[in-house]
Amino acid sequence: MEKLKVAVIGCGSIAIHRHLPEYQANPFVEIVAVCDLKEDRAQLRASEYNAQAYTDYKQAITDSKADLVSVCLPNYLHAPVSVFAAEQGKHVLCEKPMATSEEEAQQMIEASNNAGKKLMIAHNQRFVPSHEKAKQLITNGEIGKVYSFRTTFGHGGPEGWSIDGKESWFFRKEEAFIGALGDLGVHKADVIRYILGTEFTEVAAMVEASAKENSDVDDQAVTILRSEKGIIGTLTASWAYGAGEDNSTVIYGEKGMLRLEDDPAYGLIATYTDGSKVNYELGQIQTNDSGGQSSSGVVDHFVDSVRNDTKPLIDGEEGYKSLQIILAALEANETKKNISL
Known part of the structure; x- marks a missing residue:
């Protein structure tokens, strides 16, 4: 061929x-x-x-x-x-x-x-082993009914990663339109939809452009999401985590909780209400520092x-659903109202 x-x-x-x-x-x-x-x-x-x-x-x-x-x-x-x-x-x-x-x-x-x-x-976060494993555990009912979550993606900002450094398009509103929420938050919107197998119906948000000088794009955001199944949780995106990257997710259910990318040694830690605990050693999540090492x-x-x-x-429809959450967060911040999806 x-x-x-x-x-x-x-x-x-x-x-x-x-x-x-x-x-x-x-x-x-x-x-x-x-x-x-x-x-x-x-x-x-x-x-x-x-x-x-x-x-x-x-x-x-x-x-x-x-x-x-x-x-x-x-x-x-x-x-x-x-x-x-x-x-x-x-x-x-x-x-x-x-x-x-x-x-x-x-x-x-x-x-x-x-x-x-x-x-x-x-x-790419859908392909991270800990995220795939968490989806499997939740689908199989391992932690029972899911109640809540918190998911975060933050680092020191695109100037450390972009080819143009501080002069990057990431900081120009007319080229970026969306800042940390579009760069990092949309990854977490996508992966939390995927892991939980649910769509979100309501978004509240507080968004700031306070960490980067001479830029009016969002660089910090905390959003609250409610799903069609009544799961509520927070999604945080930040370019202000200067001391190190955080790409973690924690999911709380009736029979236990899952910690994803929240421990240096284990990609996934499952802790159950009966006192048992399972540490999963899975391939590490990709970071901007380890960019070239793994696919x-x-x-x-x-x-x-x-x-x-x-x-x-x-596909396009999936990308669109994840984008909608981010656009709703920006609208929620502007209008000071919760936005229904």
Whole structure:
């Protein structure tokens, strides 16, 4: 079978640390095009991966005859580039947050559906072993009825990770639209929906832009979520955890509680009301510090879904539901009212 050809649009940190090396490691894919507005960045990656360099995304998508397109761009470009790629008959893997509005998300879903092509959103947290295991335990009724949770994703901010440091688009409202909530919070919105197997119906939030100078995007947020099953919990996103990353989730149920990514040695610790405790040693969650070491699972899953014509685990509809929670949190903060989904 011929290798699938991929064009990677955007040569910033997420492309450098995740998309490009993961495509390179996949035996069924050939990287044919890389694109960046900064020509030197595109050229550098092109020479590294033996691909063609472009500065125009439309050319990169069409001229390269790519089958797959990875969208690794600032948030405001996710929808237009994904829609264009779908209209050209390409399968699209788009970084999160999927889009900057519900309208844009719907346009992306529609374009892919009309083209009969896959759309996947890069929510890598679903592939983390502790998260997969927790979903399994909850589905099997191990902790009984779930009552509550707290889930957090925070680190020192994109300046430590982005290729442009403090000058990054992450801090420019017209390019990012959503700050820490879109960067980190949307991951937790997606993974808590997935683990609990539930949809959320109500969102309350307090959001601040107080940790980063000269930036008006949200950098700290605490949200409260209520699910259709009456589960309530908090979702926190922050760019102000300067002393170290926190990517933990704790789930409280009638028969016990699960601590995920909340202990340096064990990815998952289950503690039961009968006094028993199980420590699960699972593969460590990916952090920005360990970026290049292990596969996130996203690219391989995307490639498999195209090769086997199966629905991606995080398709457009799933990405949209996770985005809705984040947009509702921003609206709740603005209006000082709880928002119904």
